[in-house]
Amino acid sequence: MTEIVLTEDGSHTLYVPELKEHYHSIHGAVQESEFIFIDHGFRTSRASPVRIFEVGFGTGLNALLTAIESASAKRKTFYTSVERYPLPLHITAQLNHSSLFPDEADISGRIHSCPWNTTSQITDTFSLLKIEGDLIQMDLKGDYDLIYFDAFGPDKQPEMWTDEVFEKISAVTVSGGRLVTYSAKGSVKRSLKRAGFEVSLFPGPPGKRQITCAVKI
Ligand SMILES: C[S@@+](CC[C@H](N)C(=O)[O-])C[C@H]1O[C@@H](n2cnc3c(N)ncnc32)[C@H](O)[C@@H]1O
Numbered sequence: 001m002t003e004i005v006l007t008e009d010g011s012h013t014l015y016v017p018e019l020k021e022h023y024h025s026i027h028g029a030v031q032e033s034e035f036i037f038i039d040h041g042f043r044t045s046r047a048s049p050v051r052i053f054e055v056g057f058g059t060g061l062n063a064l065l066t067a068i069e070s071a072s073a074k075r076k077t078f079y080t081s082v083e084r085y086p087l088p089l090h091i092t093a094q095l096n097h098s099s100l101f102p103d104e105a106d107i108s109g110r111i112h113s114c115p116w117n118t119t120s121q122i123t124d125t126f127s128l129l130k131i132e133g134d135l136i137q138m139d140l141k142g143d144y145d146l147i148y149f150d151a152f153g154p155d156k157q158p159e160m161w162t163d164e165v166f167e168k169i170s171a172v173t174v175s176g177g178r179l180v181t182y183s184a185k186g187s188v189k190r191s192l193k194r195a196g197f198e199v200s201l202f203p204g205p206p207g208k209r210q211i212t213c214a215v216k217i
């Protein structure tokens with residue numbers, strides 16, 4: 001049974017007892033997402049408009065932070081996210097993410113209430129396609145400038161961090177496109193290199209020594 005947990009920056013995350021895994025860092029869910037996906041991803045990518053593909057929609061926190069940033073930067077953003085196990089609305093409704101951004105509460109509401117498997121215009125600058133599906137099985141198509149690779153950890157879900165998965169992601173990442181992920185594991189870096197990415201490590205957010213940023217060659 002998924003549990004709601006308060007992280008050190010005051011934002012909620014979820015804990016999955018079966019995997020012994022949190023959706024975000026217990027040192028701060030918003031802090032981690034901002035640092036990795038917004039600072040090292042959205043703000044670092046030069047693409048405009050920017051086409052983002054996220055692995056693991058989860059609580060929708062990355063989508064919310066990206067929608068907020070897209071509005072303030074007035075940068076058109078096409079956000080596609082795949083999720084194998086969509087969370088029920090009664091769980092997402094209990095998360096405090098929207099109350100941390102009271103001016104953007106309607107954005108958060110729209111992100112969660114919009115239907116799956118169809119594109120919804122959430123704000124003037126941000127459209128969202130939430131795909132209910134299994135990344136491993138699905139036939140992935142498209143061209144993306146930025147990948148948020150936010151699967152559960154390689155120790156908990158090794159099948160998401162294989163050469164095959166990164167080759168699938170690489171095939172839909174444009175040349176010069178960027179991939180960001182919280183894992184700096186050696187095997188992940190090697191898989192990314194084999195899949196055609198140039199890989200760099202950066203100091204991570206609190207509680208995380210390093211993160212991986214990769215650019216498609
Ligand atoms: C670390 S959490 C993602 C956190 C999320 N990005 C957020 O902002 O809350 C990992 C997510 O990957 C999803 N997932 C697990 N296996 C998957 C698969 N085979 N295909 C797509 N999503 C998967 C999980 O259900 C979970 O929601």
